[in-house]
Amino acid sequence: MAFSLHRPYQNHPPRTHKLISEVTDPQTSQPSEALRAWFLGPHAENGDLLERLVTEALRDHIFWRRNYHPEDGITIRETERRKPGYEDAVSTLTQELMGLLAELKRGVPFFSARYKAHMLSEQTIAAQVGYFATMLYNPNNVSIEASPVTSRIELEVAEQLARMIGYNPETSWGHLTSGGTVANFEALWIARNVFYFPLAAAGAIRDLQVDLPVTLPSGDVARLDSLSLQELLNIRTSDALDLWHALWNSAPRHAVARALDDHSLSTVGYQDYGRRLALDYGDPLPASVVLVAATAHYSWEKITRALGIGSNQIVHIPVDSNFRLDTTALWQQIESLTRRRVPIMACITVCGTTEESAVDQLDDIIAVRDRAESELGVTFHIHSDACYGGYAASVTWNADGTRRTAAEIRADVGGEWPTDNWVRAMLALPRADSVTIDPHKLGYIPYPAGAFLLKERRARELVAVTPPYLEPTAGLDSAQDLFLGRFIFEGSKPGAAAAAVWLSHKVLPLDVRGYGYLIQRTVAGAYQLHEALRVAQLEPFRIILLPQPDINIVCYLLHHASLTTLSEVNALNEAIYAHMSMGRPGATPEYIISRTRFQSPMYDVAIGPTLRELDVCSEEQWRAAGMEGLVVLRSTIMDPHLATPGPTADHISGFTSALRRACEAAYAEVSDPIQSGNR
Numbered sequence: 001m002a003f004s005l006h007r008p009y010q011n012h013p014p015r016t017h018k019l020i021s022e023v024t025d026p027q028t029s030q031p032s033e034a035l036r037a038w039f040l041g042p043h044a045e046n047g048d049l050l051e052r053l054v055t056e057a058l059r060d061h062i063f064w065r066r067n068y069h070p071e072d073g074i075t076i077r078e079t080e081r082r083k084p085g086y087e088d089a090v091s092t093l094t095q096e097l098m099g100l101l102a103e104l105k106r107g108v109p110f111f112s113a114r115y116k117a118h119m120l121s122e123q124t125i126a127a128q129v130g131y132f133a134t135m136l137y138n139p140n141n142v143s144i145e146a147s148p149v150t151s152r153i154e155l156e157v158a159e160q161l162a163r164m165i166g167y168n169p170e171t172s173w174g175h176l177t178s179g180g181t182v183a184n185f186e187a188l189w190i191a192r193n194v195f196y197f198p199l200a201a202a203g204a205i206r207d208l209q210v211d212l213p214v215t216l217p218s219g220d221v222a223r224l225d226s227l228s229l230q231e232l233l234n235i236r237t238s239d240a241l242d243l244w245h246a247l248w249n250s251a252p253r254h255a256v257a258r259a260l261d262d263h264s265l266s267t268v269g270y271q272d273y274g275r276r277l278a279l280d281y282g283d284p285l286p287a288s289v290v291l292v293a294a295t296a297h298y299s300w301e302k303i304t305r306a307l308g309i310g311s312n313q314i315v316h317i318p319v320d321s322n323f324r325l326d327t328t329a330l331w332q333q334i335e336s337l338t339r340r341r342v343p344i345m346a347c348i349t350v351c352g353t354t355e356e357s358a359v360d361q362l363d364d365i366i367a368v369r370d371r372a373e374s375e376l377g378v379t380f381h382i383h384s385d386a387c388y389g390g391y392a393a394s395v396t397w398n399a400d401g402t403r404r405t406a407a408e409i410r411a412d413v414g415g416e417w418p419t420d421n422w423v424r425a426m427l428a429l430p431r432a433d434s435v436t437i438d439p440h441k442l443g444y445i446p447y448p449a450g451a452f453l454l455k456e457r458r459a460r461e462l463v464a465v466t467p468p469y470l471e472p473t474a475g476l477d478s479a480q481d482l483f484l485g486r487f488i489f490e491g492s493k494p495g496a497a498a499a500a501v502w503l504s505h506k507v508l509p510l511d512v513r514g515y516g517y518l519i520q521r522t523v524a525g526a527y528q529l530h531e532a533l534r535v536a537q538l539e540p541f542r543i544i545l546l547p548q549p550d551i552n553i554v555c556y557l558l559h560h561a562s563l564t565t566l567s568e569v570n571a572l573n574e575a576i577y578a579h580m581s582m583g584r585p586g587a588t589p590e591y592i593i594s595r596t597r598f599q600s601p602m603y604d605v606a607i608g609p610t611l612r613e614l615d616v617c618s619e620e621q622w623r624a625a626g627m628e629g630l631v632v633l634r635s636t637i638m639d640p641h642l643a644t645p646g647p648t649a650d651h652i653s654g655f656t657s658a659l660r661r662a663c664e665a666a667y668a669e670v671s672d673p674i675q676s677g678n679r
């Protein structure tokens with residue numbers, strides 16, 4: 001490639017508004033046709049397209065540099081590029097790159113229809129090109145100074161995601177993170193600070209010698225100074241934030257800041273905080289708990305540990321046989337905790353569980369909290385961990401911004417999915433206090449890209465820090481918005497990730513024309529696979545299917561009549577997994593799956609029907625087996641082409657035949673100790 005031409009020097013005027021307004025409506029009138037253009041393709045069918053766009057982005061960047069103060073002259077001169085040292089450096093680079101490229105091919109073929117394992121797949125071409133193009137500029141979205149373009153893009157992307165889940169973009173707030181773990185961390189970080197804030201305010205008003213009104217969950221208004229510890233820890237988020245503003249207006253700012261620092265958990269730390277509560281209130285309450293769906297991601301354990309809450313304060317709420325949080329059990333737990341005077345900080349629900357893609361019935365969960373507020377005077381933050389399933393909300397949107405009914409979606413997908421309850425759960429997302437979504441999962445975006453969304457933008461003030469190099473700006477003006485670093489946990493972060501999400505959302509809108517269509521196709525594929533497994537002739541093996549998924553993860557396990565114990569069944573399924581994964585050195589599996597282990601007590605209720613169908617042990621025996629649990633095989637279907645096979649391979653019947661062969665090989669191993677000794 002030669003770059004002899006200089007483009008005319010363009011001095012871009014600084015942009016003050018949103019940059020994106022000039023973009024026209026996406027041309028996706030025929031999503032079934034557009035789908036073929038969205039990805040590089042399992043055999044790189046769109047290789048020429050990707051190459052053209054990457055080349056365009058690279059050349060454009062090169063022109064930018066060539067034309068940036070050309071009067072500065074040439075730093076790396078042609079004669080210097082012929083020196084032996086230069087040549088050596090180039091040959092090392094080229095040689096080592098070749099080595100790296102060779103190594104990379106030993107990676108996992110996520111793009112292939114043969115990969116049916118974890119929540120990993122293709123990335124959209126838009127995301128790949130958006131990332132690549134922006135990476136050349138390497139903006140840092142920690143602050144607007146280091147990312148004049150991509151900080152704005154990030155806020156715009158967060159606003160798109162907020163709209164998709166139904167938040168009001170005027171009053172909500174969001175941003176990107178490196179992933180779901182950090183996004184979830186921020187959710188509980190903010191929830192914790194809002195939860196303890198009224199307590200800090202009660203301490204602060206004593207120092208400031210003022211008193212303020214505060215609204216209780218019952219709707220009654222009381223004087224802050226008159227509240228008990230239990231009442232202080234049961235103030236609704238919006239009422240706590242009203243109190244926050246009232247407090248800042250009750251005295252000079254520096255005095256309020258000092259009083260808050262003296263009484264806030266964030267500044268004091270748990271150790272001293274607990275000691276002071278004992279002194280001030282005499283009879284401090286038991287430690288506050290976090291209610292967590294039994295199916296929740298293991299990041300919650302890390303997060304409660306890191307925030308000083310302690311993972312012992314996690315109370316798991318059982319899930320039903322569809323792996324959805326059991327709302328009756330939730331209510332009973334809230335009643336029981338309240339009887340024991342245990343405060344509840346938050347309830348973590350899941351929209352698309354990592355193992356099963358189950359969608360908790362969020363509308364019912366919110367109704368339980370409404371009831372707790374009115375009957376028990378108890379309230380807590382509700383978080384929806386939609387890291388996996390969040391993008392599925394796109395199927396509920398028409399292009400014109402109206403919602404689709406469950407029946408309309410079912411007619412479009414051509415099956416029983418989604419249920420009316422599923423749509424109700426999705427429509428309840430805007431009532432969750434916070435929601436996290438991973439664009440690097442069902443958004444088909446390269447890592448790292450998670451997102452944190454907060455219903456009440458004001459709540460971010462409770463985690464804000466003002467670094468010395470940022471101008472203090474009062475209020476909620478947009479200049480302050482662009483210094484993301486003030487409100488987020490991470491520091492430096494890639495503007496390229498924001499650009500990747502942004503460009504992908506442009507090509508695949510967050511409605512039935514884009515992501516909605518894409519995800520519908522993956523669900524259709526998952527349902528076809530579920531049905532094919534149900535009718536598959538696998539004798540002498542028997543397949544035990546878990547229920548039809550809420551999104552696109554199919555779970556199953558295999559049984560053989562000669563197996564009589566849980567550990568034998570687990571050994572068979574482990575061996576099948578070994579044949580259908582890249583775990584063994586030199587493995588060349590026909591298809592790739594993943595596996596998980598359902599353990600007691602988290603899966604005690606959910607596992608019932610599966611254990612009865614398996615019929616090798618009682619529920620008591622399963623409970624006694626504890627960590628051994630039940631090995632379950634798992635196929636995430638992110639391949640949008642599975643449900644509409646082309647003229648070539650049919651990867652549904654191909655998969656069931658491969659599964660049969662893996663069963664036979666695995667059974668031979670587990671029933672023959674000599675051979676299994678070779679493993």
Ligand SMILES: *Cc1c(COP(=O)(O)O)cnc(C)c1O
Pocket residue numbers: 178179180181182184297299350352353354385386387388438450
């Ligand atoms: C993947 C996942 C997470 C964690 O996300 P990372 O991006 O891996 O940090 C959290 N919750 C759920 C439900 C997930 O599926």
